[in-house]
Amino acid sequence: MEVLEHITRNEYAYGFTTDVESDKVPPGLNEDVIRLISAKKNEPQWMLDWRLEAYRIWQEMTEPEWANVHYEKPHFQEISYYSAPKPKKTLGSLDEVDPELLKTFEKLGISLDEQKRLTGVAMDVVVDSVSIKTTFQAKLKEMGILFCPMSEAVRDHPDLVRKYLGTVVPRTDNFYAALNSAVFTDGSFCYIPKGVRCPMELSTYFRINEAGTGQFERTLIVAEEGSYVSYLEGCTAPMRDENQLHAAVVELIALDGAEIKYSTVQNWYPGDAQGKGGVFNFVTKRGLCERNAKISWTQVETGSAVTWKYPSCILKGENSVGEFYSVAVTNHHQQADTGTKMIHLGRNTKSTIISKGICAGKSNGSYRGLVKMGPRAQNARNFSQCDSLLMGDACGSHTFPYIEIENRTARVEHEATTSKIGEDQLFYCNQRGIPTEDAIALIVNGYCKEVLNQLPMEFAVEAQKLLALSLEGSVG
């Protein structure tokens, strides 16, 4: 397999930094830092108390080591927990955004312009620790939809935030969720009122800019009875020699008959071809489904040095549906341990898991998933399909499916395949005039089709390009 051996030094296209002044808290973590973050965000006392309690919980916890990834643990006292581009006053219009930052978004191909109206996307942009600009707020407000930075929601919609924050991912859930609860800085809050179908994609774009900072965003989406929302997040970071920590928490609440579709295109800096630098992406994402509700997670993961992430569904209400569609690409020295948990509690609950792993270079990809059928989950159904595609012979792919069944009427199906991009496939494409790089993009996109089809149209195209880019030259 000579052609499959050559691994490139494909440049990360988003690896620039933006030269804007920032207001950054000195590195280190203690109660005073948390008080400072809370004060900078003008938070009410209850929010501060909630954070401090989380901090106490975190201090009692130890870092988990069960994931199939190896890395030097972050030094938590060396991270700055708050960084905001100056000026940090509330931005009313685009003219007030630092021009340097606007250039950044041009480079990223993101338009903060109202021309986004054409593509039907409302966007919130988070750089380092604060939200820069949320578009279309006014239009959404007419329908009663709230879409704003989390820090704003804490101030303006405290009842909603207090009611739901930490209900799906409690502070005690795990080490990184506890840390996030203590120090989270920004993220998006969405609230869809009863019976409302959100007319556009809601989208948040996350960017780590400042060196030596961590990003701890918190996203909360509440879909009231019978409502619908599609939400998308994208992420990039500059190229840096040191590892940066990203520890987010996302909570979704789908009340009776509601549907939430949550899509992620994750492209944090993966480190260089020698494995230096890159983002540690340790994320807790979970959704709760009440009766007849549906939550669908779709993720295209191509970035980060180390990923540790299991978007999950708690299928509490009867007839609720959970879906997980994932493409996880690892190249060079990247490591990913990702999958999902489908917790069936209610009767007639259904879940589908489609996971597509692609490993190239010296990378390691693992699927880890739990399907649990509780004692009251009469007639619950799960179908899981976990496929791995290997490129070259220096990478590794692993599958860790956990299945727990406590109800005799429940049914669980699991299928798994491992394949290689074959020389036969490449030669066939070459013979039809398709050069190897294009052939790989074609084959990989075909392999991921079931997942890419789940993405909103505009982002599916972006994701396809990203897949091709992150595997560029992985054979040659």
Place this chain on the structure above:
Amino acid sequence: MLKIQGLKASIDGQPILNGIDLEIGRGEVHAIMGPNGSGKSTLSNVIAGREDYEIESGSLEFEGTDLMELAPEERAHLGLFLSFQYPVEIPGVSVTNFVKTAINQHRKAKGLEPMEAKDMLRLMREKMELLGMDKGFLSRSLNEGFSGGEKKRNEIFQMALLEPKLAILDETDSGLDIDALRIVAEGVNALRSPERSILVITHYQRLLEYIQPDFIHVLHKGRIVKSGDKGLALELEKRGYDWLKEKEAEV
């Protein structure tokens, strides 16, 4: 069109082709016949540029261009087409998407813009009619779950779309029942033209009843041991390959 001289090739140190001389003129149809293991598929792979083979010596020219230095896709762009004996499956990639990519890569090599979607569709429909193919075919994953006949028809469909100057049909008859064979052969015949040369590689004579060659060559132990017109095929049918093997042994 194609000129091969003294071609020797091996795989993993094992010699397969031991000095092939073959010249195919414009518009000519040649057939290469030979027993299993005689080097037929190696020859077609080497012409198409598969890298697994070591070229020991000899030359390979296509319309005066040295093919040896060219990648398989560059050879394809010059107008060389290989219909595979075992076409590969590419799951999740529809026939439409695959042929669209192939056609546009050919156009790109010629400095042309990608073809308009509606022109592409019209072209595909036209060629499908030519081969009596079903419309549902276009949205299926390439070769996935295709019957032997469908796979071979798909090869000829792509040949019709890419309009090569030289088409090599590698064991196109293998795995086909008589009806499928007839349909595929009719497709090939419809693509015969004074501008297009065809090299048919086959073990059996039966394909040559449908696609009548101008010249027949017999390959044995990596060498062309006998050449003739289509009468040679009938003789082979009657006498088998053994008399040629013996004859070679005498030499």
